[in-house]
Amino acid sequence: MxxxxxxxxxxxxxxxxxxxxxxxxxxxxxxIPTFRDAQTGHWARFRPEDLASPAAYAADPELVWEWYAGRYRDVLAAQxxxxxxxxxxxxxxxxxxxxxxxxxxxxxxxxxxxxxxxxxxxxxxGNLGLARDEVTGEVLPLPAPPPLTLPPQSPAGHRMRPHIVWFGEFxxxxxxxxxxxxxxxxxxxxxxxxxxxxxxxxxxxxxxxxxxxxxxxxxxxxxxxxxxxxxxxxxxxxxxxxxxxxxx
Incomplete structure (x- = not known):
């Protein structure tokens, strides 16, 4: 120094x-817990790598969205x-x-x-409050819960994915x-x-x-x-x- x-x-x-x-x-x-510390309760049986990856999303988009929706609710409640x-x-x-x-x-x-x-x-x-149209790539803000339906759809009617950089992505x-x-x-x-x-x-x-x-x-x-x-x-x-x- x-x-x-x-x-x-x-x-x-x-x-x-x-x-x-x-x-x-x-x-x-x-x-706000760190990425790994967030694995509590129901999610304790998953490693973050099991949820935050393109392969995990392709295999079970509803499960991945359920996890991200919980994290989204947590950050909205934080200041x-x-x-x-x-x-x-x-x-x-x-x-x-x-x-x-x-x-x-x-x-x-x-x-x-x-x-x-x-x-x-x-x-x-990326940002937990945003989602990306899987077809057009348009990035849009998620609605505030509880009316958040999973997986969310864009105005164009396409499924959206979390606007997060996952393992294996640049x-x-x-x-x-x-x-x-x-x-x-x-x-x-x-x-x-x-x-x-x-x-x-x-x-x-x-x-x-x-x-x-x-x-x-x-x-x-x-x-x-x-x-x-x-x-x-x-x-x-x-x-x-x-x-x-x-x-x-």
Whole structure:
């Protein structure tokens, strides 16, 4: 590490181009379980890989939709937390120089205002609140439950699938390309609440480093990124961001 907290705060304040990558740790404080921790009750007999794949959907679309509908209900009941609102505030400060890429599919960043403050938000793995027409590819918001019928149909009468990147599928090319460009151009990258093991998202911070930028990590646990970060804060997402940004 080549920065202390004071230097990191100064660098973040001065930076015109800031790129952020978030993972499940950002939403943990909103009560949303991680992908694997969500396997409780009736779903405990399934591995996530048994449900989140094209093969699983082809074999039993109703079962897969039942699982996703439950997760959708959970995220609708959750609220953005302090970390989400602080990132929206950081975007407001940086404007067009701010870029947020999230691996989360809960939509909480957008609900907190990210992507609407002058910067850009991309959801690398999709969004539980959206579904995609299997024939046309059109992406549409799901109706709020309970009137949600499964599997949902598009206005064109076609079955829709969850707008989620499944195991064995590639990330959306445009979203990934935008993230790679933003991290290459960033003076400072923040990596928050992500294990740093799921690629290609895990490689984004290295693009910043190779281009001469600094990387700050916020995570309660050590990750593969920790030895290479300019500063690694062993904190929750909200506490780490409060330390960097100062209390509002």
């Amino acid at each position: 080549d920065m202390d907290l004071a230097a990191a705060r100064t660098a973040l304040q001065a930076a015109h181009r800031v790129a952020v990558l978030t993972g499940a740790g950002v939403s943990a404080e909103s009560g 953005p937390n302090r970390a989400h609102t602080l990132l929206a505030e950081l975007e407001r400060q940086k404007g067009a120089g701010f870029f947020l890429a999230t691996q989360n599919v809960d939509g909480l960043h957008a609900r907190a205002g990210s992507g609407a403050q002058g910067g850009q938000l991309v959801e690398l793995h 990330l959306p090319e445009d979203a990934l390309a935008a993230a790679e460009q933003a991290f290459m151009q960033a003076e400072l990258a923040l990596v928050i609440g992500t294990s740093g093991v799921v690629y290609p998202a895990a490689g984004l911070a290295s693009l910043t480093q190779r281009a001469g930028g600094r990387v700050i990590e916020i995570n309660p646990d050590k990750t593969p990124l920790t030895p290479f970060a300019s500063l690694s804060l062993r904190e929750t997402a909200s506490r780490g961001l409060e330390l960097l940004l100062g209390p509002a």
